[in-house]
Amino acid sequence: MKRLIQTIKNILKIEDLKARLGFTLMIILVYRFGKYVTLPGIDPLQLENLRRQTSSGIMGLLDMFSGGAFSQASVFALGIMPYISASIVVQLMGIIFPYFQKLQREGESGRRKLNQYTRYITILILALQAPSYLVNLTSQLPASAFILSGTFFKISSIIILTAGTMFVMWLGERITDKGIGNGISLIIMIGIIARLPQSFIFEAGTRMNGAGGMIALIVELVILYAIILGTILLVQGTRRIPVQYARRIVGNKQYGGVRQYIPLKVNAAGVMPIIFAQAIMMLPIIIAGYSNTGSGFMLAFTNMYGFWYNLVTAILIILFTYFYTAITINPVQMADDMKKNGGFIPGVKPGRKTVEFFDDIMSKITLPGSIFLAIIAILPAIAVKAGVSPEFAQFYGGTSLLILVGVVLDTLQQIESHLLMRHYDGLMKSGRIKGRSGRA
Secondary structure, eight states: HHHHHHHHHHHHHHHHHHHHHHHHHHHHHHHHHHOOOOTTTGGGGHHHHHHHHSSSSSHHHHHTTTTTTTTBTTTTTTTTTHHHHHHHHHHHHHHHHHHHHHHHHHHHHHHHHHHHHHHHHHHHHHHHHHHHHHHHHHHOOOOOGGGSSSSHHHHHHHHHHHHHHHHHHHHHHHHHHSSOOHHHHHHHHOOOHHHHHHHEEEEEEEHHHSSSSHHHHHHHHHHHHHHHHHHHHHHOOEEEEEEEEOOEEEETTTEEEEEEEEETTTTTEEEEEEHHHHHHTHHHHHHHOSOOSOHHHHHTTSTTSSSSHHHHHHHHHHHHHHHHHHHHHHHHHHHHHHHTTTTTTTTTTTHHHHHHHHHHHHHHHHHHHHHHHHHHHHHHHHHHTTTTOOHHHHHGGGHHHHHHHHHHHHHHHOOOOOHTTOOOOOOOSOOOOOOTTTOO
């Protein structure tokens, strides 16, 4: 506790860090306030059916990522996920189309153009999602909940929902520029954390009134703690490859002869495979609509706690982990860069043998990483089968847990960097915090 108080005092002594933290907090408060601004023309007192629909399942997942705005019929109801989907589309286009590959290599100017394309794609996605959200409102809410109706209500609501998501995206960019951490990730994390107290209170009340009582609740918390530690190990886990740089003699001076290490991450794909898999698994519910209509086969894949849904999700995550690792890590380029700089792996010949060595290492460490990632993704379903409430089970794994761990580590890493630059002690007694980049 004494060290924590001293760390807070050190943070307050750094004006730039204090200003960034204050700005970040202010933007987060603006975002949370927007959750309670209901769409014009809807009675906020008649949203009980919508809240019941988003209490669990895929709709509950969407509501979590929007920070509860989805179930409030808020102007921020669609959240930041359309922007995330657009970013994924742009990344995939960078793999397929040479024009986007060229933009990725052009530095700042290319990044600006890619951001512009991402915004355009976001608007296109919103043009599809906003009408679908209104259809869902119409099916879930009674007719008396709509103060306004007709074409004007639909067009105005689509415009407001689109503007709301673009505004949230702008808030995230402001945090990245003038605050602490990655703004988009922080906004998603805040939306997830906002549901934690209510879910925990509900779960605690259920356990205290049911069988097991306090002991069952303690066991649940211990398991959750162990899962969080395992997720941290997955995020930070690396395999260090030694690289020996050959000694060079220039005149009477010697250069090189230094051994360095290349850190290869166990989970180089991060949370992207889960996002890809869940995006595909949401297609059945979109096709079947927001009600319980459709064939038995289709309905089996709309139950996110069912066996087939989780089996297919786990398989997709493993496949996408290999796919995303293959497109983000290029063994040929790594081997060429080492050769150009006079480096080699001891016991491995430069050139093709080095490429094969990297391929073999990545295949070996990606397999356990992808399996662990798949297990984390389906843990909420396992928790529900074990008797945990669906609301609290969401924090046992899936995208939510990975985002929480990754964003917290990245943000703490940035705060620690500010402290160390001003010659203050870091946040840890020994060592340094590692973010998702894998670097200290």
